[in-house]
Amino acid sequence: MSVFLPKGTRDFLPEQMQVRLRAIDTIRAVFESFGFEPLETPAFERIETLSGKYGEEADKLMFRIHKRGRSAKPGECDLGLRYDLTVPLARVLAMNADLRLPFKRWQIQPVWRAERPQKGRFREFWQCDVDIAGSRSPLADAECIAVADAALRALGFEDYTIRVNDRRILTELAREAGASSLQEELSFLIALDKLDKIGLEGVERELVERGFEPDKLGTLWSAIAAPPTTEALLQTLQDVLSGVGLEGVDTLRTVIAAAEAMGVDPSRVRFDPSLARGADYYTGPVFEVAGDDPSVGSVAGGGRYDGLVGRLSGRELPAVGVSLGLERLITLLEAREDAGSMGPVADLLITVFDDGSAPAASRAATAFRAAGVKTELYIGDGRLKAQLKHADRRGYAWIALIGPDEASAGTVTLKNRRTWENTTLDLQAAVNKVSADRR
RNA sequence: GUGGGCGUAGCUCAGUCGGUUAGAGCGCCAGGUUGUGGCCCUGGAGGUCGUGGGUUCGAUCCCCAUCGCUCACCCCA
Structure with missing residues (x-):
């Protein structure tokens, strides 16, 4: 290779x-x-x-x-x-x-x-x-x-969690812990964001390494560490925070309620004060959805x-x-x-018996397509046996055989792949049959 | 950018304590039917054992390097 x-x-x-x-x-x-x-x-x-x-x-x-x-x-x-x-x-x-x-x-x-x-x-x-x-x-x-x-x-997922937070809450927390610039705030966020990965002690250690004083957060810190229900946690923050942090709490409460009114299952939504999100440009509510396999990431x-x-x-x-x-x-x-595996793009495969019957097969393909049937004309020099095998492996619902007999009679031999049923019909009747089956 | 694991057939993998022609299953192709596909039988194609170097009488196997893949860290969808 x-x-x-x-x-x-x-x-x-x-x-x-x-x-x-x-x-x-x-x-x-x-x-x-x-x-x-x-x-x-x-x-x-x-x-x-x-x-x-x-x-x-x-x-x-x-x-x-x-x-x-x-x-x-x-x-x-x-x-x-x-x-x-x-x-x-x-x-x-x-x-x-x-x-x-x-x-x-x-x-x-x-x-x-x-x-x-x-x-x-x-x-x-x-x-x-x-x-x-x-x-x-x-x-x-x-x-x-x-x-x-x-x-x-709509994609069929059921097991996922929507975590929400507000950057302003994080800003306030960072300030409480000693951040005095935007850069320090971001540094605080990065450490806090690792909570679910390295645990509370890991975050504390990292915060100290980055020059913060997590113990200044006091009761707040224990609330973050062991989050009670979303509403209880919001209430705790509301009581303790001030300034922009308070705005964040208010907004988040409104956003969560509105999302639920819009059909989001409340049990999926979780306020997570450790959620930070990477990009610098966020200013308010942030959210992240994680599936049931954490190794795939959000x-x-x-x-x-x-x-x-x-x-x-x-x-x-x-x-x-x-x-x-x-x-x-x-x-x-x-x-x-x-x-489940996907079938072929086309509904119907038309076999090509030989050079003599190829024009009839081509015309039939055109007729099927005109009726809205997705039709593949077999391109290749395989024998009939190989063509049928091809159709079977790929999973076409229908197969149309057009050999010298059908070409001269103006008919097609239509095979239903599932039932193995084999019928010879006029081209138009065959088109009708396949096209009716698709609906 | 840092660290770990792994490279043998199209795919999934055996194997060789270093020894002559490297195997299996699946897949693919052909035949068993002249115009009929699931199964079965028979046969066939397909490998510089990732690449380069070293050790050795001899390397797919041991060592080094390199390339590639993969997982984790960082960060993120």
């Missing part, structure tokens, strides 16, 4: 493509059922559009494209592959001040990250995003949660980013969105027992 895929990428062979397309169709239908409209943006953006939006780590993971031409300095990059769909959307919003607000769009496209691949992570993967721009209403945040939840259910994530559009254009525009990870969803989909 001397030819390889680029690290972290995959080919999608027909069978996998059918699974992917079906998933994308399902997700898109849910997005549109909420009134989101389609958008596409280029695979690459100007480097200054992408840089500094996600955080220091993410900047390193961005695929950069070297500047071309005589004026380029060695190593200089002026373009980069998009890292997510949120920043490109923000760019679109910044450039199109005439968009009617609130602007709701869906976007399903690949993104690229120069990570070391591992389970559930790739260097090229597809995100399925919905975002609402131009609204500060908690209803917008709630709708993002509700649409993600609806998409997951399957969706999002939040409010009221400052991002303003950073690009100077025009302030609040926005909130959520992103579903197609690869991870499909990984979970395939792990399910009912995953």
Whole structure:
């Protein structure tokens, strides 16, 4: 073997493509059922559009494209592959001040990250995003949660948890623990976010290493460590926090209630004060959905980013969105027992007996297609036996045999693959029969 | 960027305490039917044992390097 895929990428062979397309169709239908409209943006953006939006780590993971031409300095990059769909959307919003607000769009496209691949992570993967721009209403945040939840259910998922938090609560907590700058706040978040992974003591140790004083959090800390019910925890925070933290608590309470009114099962929603989310641009509620297999990682994530559009254009525009990870969803989909294999694209295979009957077979194929039957004409020089075997293996519902006898009589011999029934009919009768069977 | 595991047929994997022609199952192709597919029988194709070097009389096996894959850390969909 001397030819390889680029690290972290995959080919999608027909069978996998059918699974992917079906998933994308399902997700898109849910997005549109909420009134989101389609958008596409280029695979690459100007480097200054992408840089500094996600955080220091993410900047390193961005695929950069070297500047071309005589004026380029060695190593200089002026373009980069998009890292997510949120920043490109923000760019679109910044450039199109005439968009009617609130602007709701869906976007399903690949993104690229120069990570070391591992389970559930790739260097090229597809995100399925919905975002609402131009609204500060908690209803917008709630709708993002509700649409993600609806998409997951439409895909057949049942075991997942939607964790929610608000960046402002984290900001307040970070300040209580001694953070005095945005950078320190982010450092605090990174440590706190590891709670479910390294445990309470691990986080405490890491916070101390990063120069914080977790004991200053007092009772708050014990509440975070052993979260009681969502409402009890919100109440605790409400009693203790002040300033923006309080705003966060209020908003979150409204968002959770609104999401439930929109059909999200309350038992799936959990307030998790340790949820931080990676990107720097979040300003309010944040959310993340984890499936039943934790090793795959989260399957969706999002939040409010009221400052991002303003950073690009100077025009302030609040926005909130959520992103579903197609690869991870499909990984979970395939792990399910009912995953079942996909059949062929076509309904019918027409065999080609020999050169003499090929024209009749071709004309028959045209007639079937005109009636809406997806029809494959056997291309190849296999004998009838091989053609039937091909049809059987692939799982076509119907097979039409057209040899010299049928060609001269204007008929086709129609085989039902499941019943093995074999009938010779006029072409039109055969078309009617297959086309009726499809409905 | 850091660390662990693994590279033998298209796929899943045996195997060789270093020894002559490297195996199985599945898959693929052909024949057993002249125009009829699930099963069965027979036969066949397909491997520089990832690559390069070292040790050795002899390496797929031991050692080193390298490439690739994979898992974990970091971070994240």
